[in-house]
Amino acid sequence: MAAAVGVGLPAQAAGNDDGQVKLGVLGDMSGVYSSGFSGDGAVAAVEMAAEDFGGEVLGKPIEVVSADHQNKADVASATARAWIDRDGVDVIMDLTNSAVGLAVQNLASEKGIITINTGSATSELTGASCTEYGIHYGYDTHALPVGTATAIVKNGGKKWFFITADYAFGHSLEKNTRAVVEELGGSVVGSVNAPLNTNDFSSYLLQAKSSGAQVIGLANAGQDTTNAVKQANEFGIVAGGQQLAGMLVLLSDIRSLGLETTAGLQFTTGWYWDRDEASREWTERYLDNGGTTPTSPHAALYSATMAYLKAVEAAGTDESDAVREAMGNKPIDDFFAQGGTIRDDGLLEHDMYLLKAKQPSESEGTWDLATIERTIPGDRAYASLAESGCPRVAE
Template identity: 45%
Template structure:
């Protein structure tokens, strides 16, 4: 089997040929048009939302505002976590504004609807917010790249670590849509592979404000671990409800499968301390990450989340690819992006596989106690780095039709 990294670098020669052929091609409309589609007002507003636009604009500004002589134009819209609304916006952007690339793409249901349109019209999608691993598995396409994280990686880090510590009986509380279903499936796989079992499960509407009945069911199950297969305000509300019922004080473990720094701030370190979860990035990762985070805070008044960092990184890599080949045609740009390693404040040695998955290190972190924190931004302790080639679904387990014979 050819290593995935070798595949990515192996496309370099083809990409260079493509670039030479396209070097004289003009940018369509003499503008590079980007659409940012995200939840601006709902459950994912705080961890992604309006501030994601600032992260994209930072990347545009760092390229000088224009690429290959063409101005970069950014549109944004609220998808309201509705596949119908999201796909309608993308359709309007393609038909009326000739958008070249759509990014953000937060709720998995919105993302799956949107990327179908992007493939039909040969536009590029950079998926940063959606978590479902199906985005680059059964729903992969040559027209989108999944950048930040996915359910396979999030569950692989957190669920394996907790189960290996002897906490083998799990109860699953999942958001009732494609993201929650994918996370439920991936957590089940990891728990069972590590000798654990699922003793009960339930699904809650998305979004939900009242988790009382769900948490009482989880408490009554007697499970060692209650997995929260949700995100954003749903996760915050579930953790707060668990605190009101004294669930963790009685000895059950809460495992947040998708958590953001904004969630920890909302909960407060007193409540969140000790929570372990997997993240794609955090701002104290290294000096380069912290420096970029300080730039972001100076601009927005808030420290960035992992998705804000991913939006910057993916947009910058996209624009650099266009700059290298002088062309904004989707397949040419994707080829150039795949041929170029990602080395920036988000990832070191990252690379894009043929299934569209951007592969990079992931991190298991633990929330510090208020006593341990040196300031209000000192939230996490690094428990373990999960190497890139272990973090994401192996290609020999892929159902993506772009992967030759299930592997490379």
Template identity: 80%
Template structure:
């Protein structure tokens, strides 16, 4: 325990030194005392419903309003943009935001390729990013930066709940249908590690382009693989389309099991419980988990919120945490704010006893959920049951296992 404390103190000092070195005579980021938050998300594409879109902007704006609408004596402004799931568009817009709009923090960043690109660009300019939509664990490992924060979940935490439950229930032979970019590849890799560690095996995989409408060829390969479990290492409408078409092909009826590795409550609603019943998945938050979450959900849906999914809840929580850090630091200068947000526990309706680690990862509890049968649902969003709470120190790798150079 003493060695752990000593090591953590050393890491904190190293990061503090790095940040101060980067600051030099000039303040990091746009330290003008006026806070501007940029929501860079998928506003019209495959991830626009539950991860990003109008619901994401609504969550950030609600957090700002609940904070009082101002910090350091000046109004907080929220702006947004559609990155169209293209890293080059996201990078160009983020550069414009930082250089011309004087944005202090960029949030959301759904799509791992986007998240990785913008995190690096913003860090080079001394600007904080808070990824709530991007999943790849690379954000806090090999691609970590002093100003990058990964808030809500990652591709390591997702399979710890879902794959563990399925393998222990007998589903040991897996085949993956994987989104063909950084997110899908990381999710397949992390899930495979869990499966193999528990004595299972991976008999094959196939890569599918983002925003694919026809999964027939991929599903036929999975069906013929002899796998007991077809792992869907994708998300959003890609997962919805794959599940619907798998049911049309009689794959589940034929004895194979689908495992959605990144499923949102909005996906279950889109699928319908007749199709989704029994589907297990891991989530960073559940709206009906306690009174505080239910209260937040009711207010969010009444204030422009679209879906009570964990990425939207994470955005509200992250915005509040950021503004509290600005207030505590007494400045919007990035080094001071990053230090303040890392030193204070995140303990709210979203993250119980959470803390942002030195590698930028928010470690907090995750939840294994299971879709209900249609006759068990009593209201619009009463779609799942809470099967298990996964403590944060079990859901995420230890800081000692991080490959982030800031922790070495």
């Protein structure tokens, strides 16, 4: 039987329904995720999309507001509440940091406001914690290891040790990666949790080094990943025969670390700027319009903004129920995702890509850092709707 939403729509119209479309970019503007995930580049992507749309919808100007959630769920929730109750924000996007993403998605849904998570990774957003108005757009902790862990295990890396970011994202990513490793006949010999924004990974790396693991899985992201990789090289871990597996790596991380350090590293992403002509054209315009890093989360924000604005236009209102229905009924077919669909659980299902960092001699430009090794079809990358665990979805 086809999947259907198991909870009825509220009797009263949701959202602001005032014809004035205000887009809120709530992200990490100064911390560990401010470079490739969020920050100024995220705001630039949303502003560029609004401008490309024509600067107005339903006959009124599109407004973009932004704020720094400081990677704190309470700060993010307070900002989101003020935006909704006082400022008339219609949709809240970015939400990098899974603890933030979960908190704001729940709060906004209670108030009938759409959220579009492009930076959060936890699959819980469309699993047990799914909501009527929550959308997860770009990648999740189920899709990431399907590419990276599968490639590593099949190449002989069967004994794993995890260094895991100690909050919702890290735990979800380790759990999902473990499942892939064990399903393919591998094993996990140990793990250790590291606080967000860790500067010194020495004790965690020494535990991993002495574990006997072939592969050290980094279930973290942003500066935590780059710090761990740099220090692993200082300890001679890779030279000693162990392999690092970055489970959420962005192109900005590769550039920060340098190809001398990352050459040959495999990682999974929802988009790559050099995939085709449409992606290259968008990247050139984005960088010319204040964009900072042509990463998957920044491209996803542009795509999600356009999808939202097209849905408002199609619905003829900014009322949330009508807009959410329009987003679900229209395929996402653009430079970011071809043939993508937003499912009833809120997940954008689309193809993912396994990338491999180039050798330094192979790079021909600033962002020419990787090659696409394999395309992973969306229906294989993501958990099925029936498997998602979303309580709102009934078979």
